Amino acid sequence: MRLDERTVNLFDKKMEELQKLFPSAFSNGKVNLEILRELLGDRVDSYPGRYELNWPGKGEARRLAEVSSTFKFHYVEELSLGKGNSDHLYIEGDNLEALKLLQKEYFNKIKMIYIDPPYNTGQDFIYKDNFRSNRNRFMKLTNQLLRKEAGSWGRYHSDWLNFIYPRIKVARDLLKEDGVLFVSIDDHEFANLKLILDELFGEDNFVGNIVRATGTTTGQDSGGLGSSFDYLLMYRKSDRFHVGGIPLSKKDAARFKLKDNRGKFSILQLRKTGNDDKREDRPNMYYPVTAPNGDLVYPLGPGGYESRWRMGREKYLELEKDDFIYWKKVKDKGWIPYVKYYLDGRTKRPSTLWDDIDGNKKASLEVKKLLGEKIFDFPKPVQLIKRCIQIANAGEEDIILDFFSGSGTTAQAVLELNVAEDVHRKFIMVQLPEKIEEDTSAYRKGYKTICDIGRKRITMAAKRIAVKIQDSDRYDLGFKTFKLERNISTLK
Numbered sequence: 001m002r003l004d005e006r007t008v009n010l011f012d013k014k015m016e017e018l019q020k021l022f023p024s025a026f027s028n029g030k031v032n033l034e035i036l037r038e039l040l041g042d043r044v045d046s047y048p049g050r051y052e053l054n055w056p057g058k059g060e061a062r063r064l065a066e067v068s069s070t071f072k073f074h075y076v077e078e079l080s081l082g083k084g085n086s087d088h089l090y091i092e093g094d095n096l097e098a099l100k101l102l103q104k105e106y107f108n109k110i111k112m113i114y115i116d117p118p119y120n121t122g123q124d125f126i127y128k129d130n131f132r133s134n135r136n137r138f139m140k141l142t143n144q145l146l147r148k149e150a151g152s153w154g155r156y157h158s159d160w161l162n163f164i165y166p167r168i169k170v171a172r173d174l175l176k177e178d179g180v181l182f183v184s185i186d187d188h189e190f191a192n193l194k195l196i197l198d199e200l201f202g203e204d205n206f207v208g209n210i211v212r213a214t215g216t217t218t219g220q221d222s223g224g225l226g227s228s229f230d231y232l233l234m235y236r237k238s239d240r241f242h243v244g245g246i247p248l249s250k251k252d253a254a255r256f257k258l259k260d261n262r263g264k265f266s267i268l269q270l271r272k273t274g275n276d277d278k279r280e281d282r283p284n285m286y287y288p289v290t291a292p293n294g295d296l297v298y299p300l301g302p303g304g305y306e307s308r309w310r311m312g313r314e315k316y317l318e319l320e321k322d323d324f325i326y327w328k329k330v331k332d333k334g335w336i337p338y339v340k341y342y343l344d345g346r347t348k349r350p351s352t353l354w355d356d357i358d359g360n361k362k363a364s365l366e367v368k369k370l371l372g373e374k375i376f377d378f379p380k381p382v383q384l385i386k387r388c389i390q391i392a393n394a395g396e397e398d399i400i401l402d403f404f405s406g407s408g409t410t411a412q413a414v415l416e417l418n419v420a421e422d423v424h425r426k427f428i429m430v431q432l433p434e435k436i437e438e439d440t441s442a443y444r445k446g447y448k449t450i451c452d453i454g455r456k457r458i459t460m461a462a463k464r465i466a467v468k469i470q471d472s473d474r475y476d477l478g479f480k481t482f483k484l485e486r487n488i489s490t491l492k
């Protein structure tokens with residue numbers, strides 16, 4: 001393993017610190033792991049081996065996350081939007097460096113992170129760090145001889161994992177205790193990504209794997225199955241995170257057909273149905289209630305067995321007093337009680353299948369509408385990110401980070417949802433100034449890097465909001481741009 005000089009110096013420094021803490025574990029400047037282990041006592045995990053995904057270069061990837069950044073942020077007024085007083089940030093640069101720098105101000109402060117990293121398509125992976133696993137290095141790490149066709153997928157997986165691992169490791173530290181991470185991914189790295197997220201967040205913090213219909217089927221001519229969805233892996237920082245509800249669809253809302261002075265409502269039988277519906281399951285939920293004609297009504301299941309209500313007597317009397325009980329007279333059965341559920345303010349628990357939101361075509365159209373031409377491949381739909389924000393329970397003043405921001409979909413989602421819900425969330429976008437190829441229409445239109453596209457899209461989305469609403473001053477519709485620049489003082 002070859003580390004650059006700066007990293008070696010940093011390691012030496014950390015070793016010195018360790019030596020100060022545990023001097024007896026050192027002799028001749030070298031650490032004796034046995035003694036260190038003894039000194040640490042039961043703080044050491046003594047379970048032999050460890051269940052985790054391993055790949056060539058993982059150790060370096062882990063260390064890379066620990067090495068501090070040699071960059072600093074540099075504010076660029078002419079690339080910012082608004083009067084320089086915006087709390088939204090647009091950071092132009094490599095996201096690993098940016099994430100490390102953000103730790104100073106945003107450690108434990110971010111409510112939600114959404115990322116859509118480059119999917120690994122088995123092409124040579126273009127986004128590489130200094131320590132990249134190029135073909136020769138990969139062969140060395142895996143003790144393979146250099147042969148022309150050897151080990152293609154293994155290297156691609158390793159490259160991708162070496163790239164993503166340190167970034168997610170550093171990003172996790174930025175999340176609040178009640179924060180949450182969403183990662184979009186496709187089949188190529190889904191299995192690997194799930195394992196490293198389990199490792200970095202803990203399996204207990206896996207919230208779910210959402211299957212998102214892309215709205216189009218690709219790869220049908222490949223001889224295999226066509227693909228019509230990708231995934232969204234969701235991890236919370238800790239159990240202080242709670243899943244937020246999502247707005248009801250038109251179809252859901254159509255079920256609220258009844259109306260009273262409080263508004264539209266739907267009804268649910270007071271009697272428990274399904275499992276555990278017998279009197280003996282909850283004896284205190286078997287009691288008579290009084291029907292509108294004065295009859296005493298008991299919970300009886302089909303065929304007349306003794307069943308139970310959904311709640312105890314006290315709670316029932318409260319609902320009855322507040323007019324939340326609805327009675328229906330059914331032929332041959334008499335009076336049947338129901339509980340009223342109102343439409344207003346109701347949300348629903350999200351499921352893991354999202355086939356009811358805009359797909360990829362609509363996402364491309366959204367960008368085209370703002371920028372006039374199709375100049376960014378594969379943006380994600382704004383609606384997808386809005387739903388993530390809702391599920392994340394991200395509210396007033398919460399910060400939302402996207403460190404693979406591409407065309408800036410997440411920023412648009414934050415701005416639009418803020419206005420729709422009258423809240424003031426803040427975004428932080430990070431994007432590499434990846435060069436745009438010269439033979440593209442984006443280049444001909446004047447966009448030199450992806451950052452130019454991202455900033456323009458956010459600017460246009462903000463302008464569109466400003467013309468649509470009257471009190472646009474209430475909302476932060478700008479952003480401040482920062483670029484990463486070498487921190488000369490750290491190079492000494």
Ligand SMILES: C[S@@+](CC[C@H](N)C(=O)[O-])C[C@H]1O[C@@H](n2cnc3c(N)ncnc32)[C@H](O)[C@@H]1O
Nearest residue numbers: 094095116127379380404406407409431432434
């Ligand atoms: C799949 S795209 C994200 C698209 C985005 N979700 C959207 O809706 O427009 C991934 C983005 O990550 C960017 N990227 C790749 N490596 C990066 C790095 N090291 N730092 C910052 N951005 C990076 C790429 O330039 C690309 O724009």
